[in-house]
Amino acid sequence: MSQSVQISQSNYGDIAGWDWSLSMEDFFKKYLSSNLSIIEFCGKNEGCWNKDGGIMLNGNKYSDTPTFQAGGVRSKLTLADGTFIALNKQDNNHVHINVDINGFKRPNTYGIDIFLFTLTPAPFSDTSHKITLPGLFMFGHGLNKDEIKSNYYGCSKNSTGHLCGEKILMDSWQIKDDYPWK
Numbered sequence: 001m002s003q004s005v006q007i008s009q010s011n012y013g014d015i016a017g018w019d020w021s022l023s024m025e026d027f028f029k030k031y032l033s034s035n036l037s038i039i040e041f042c043g044k045n046e047g048c049w050n051k052d053g054g055i056m057l058n059g060n061k062y063s064d065t066p067t068f069q070a071g072g073v074r075s076k077l078t079l080a081d082g083t084f085i086a087l088n089k090q091d092n093n094h095v096h097i098n099v100d101i102n103g104f105k106r107p108n109t110y111g112i113d114i115f116l117f118t119l120t121p122a123p124f125s126d127t128s129h130k131i132t133l134p135g136l137f138m139f140g141h142g143l144n145k146d147e148i149k150s151n152y153y154g155c156s157k158n159s160t161g162h163l164c165g166e167k168i169l170m171d172s173w174q175i176k177d178d179y180p181w182k
Helices: 002-012 024-031 145-150 164-170
Strands: 038-043 074-079 084-090 094-100 114-120 124-126 129-131 135-138
Touching: 002 024, 002 135, 024 074, 024 084, 114 129, 114 164, 129 135, 135 164, 145 164
Parallel strands: none
Antiparallel strands: 038 074, 074 084, 084 094, 094 114, 114 135, 124 129
8 A cells, every 4th residue: 555655646746735525436546546456446336345344353343344334435446466455535634444454364353454544635633543744654643552552443352453553563563462362
């Protein structure tokens, strides 16, 4: 995803200047799709994601998975290596990118084989982000280690696992002994 965004910035300029008013599908097709090796584009239709959705680290089924976003703003695709990607545009100010690194293969669990990114044209801050500049970031970027662990979306056995990518990044791309499934 990072390389795709970098190539798009070379072609279209800084992320802040991209047309964030485009539909999710048009945004994706214009800025990201040509940089990925896509074998199937499902858009908002069925497919390109596990029918069972995603499982949270706390064991619950994640009810807002790309499969269940009927009529929503998600755009889904499958890459040549089997990776699933689902993009969800949030109020024209950022995009969440769900990546299931092994597609249909289990465990289909956030923090284990599903990771979440945020693409934003401007600084963005809420309970799950403290992003200070435009770019592509792991979901949870800018939070401290305690916030990563204690947040509802956190990287702990009692949380959803959405912030686990940021934890791995904070730990220098290592899965350390305090990782929830280790």
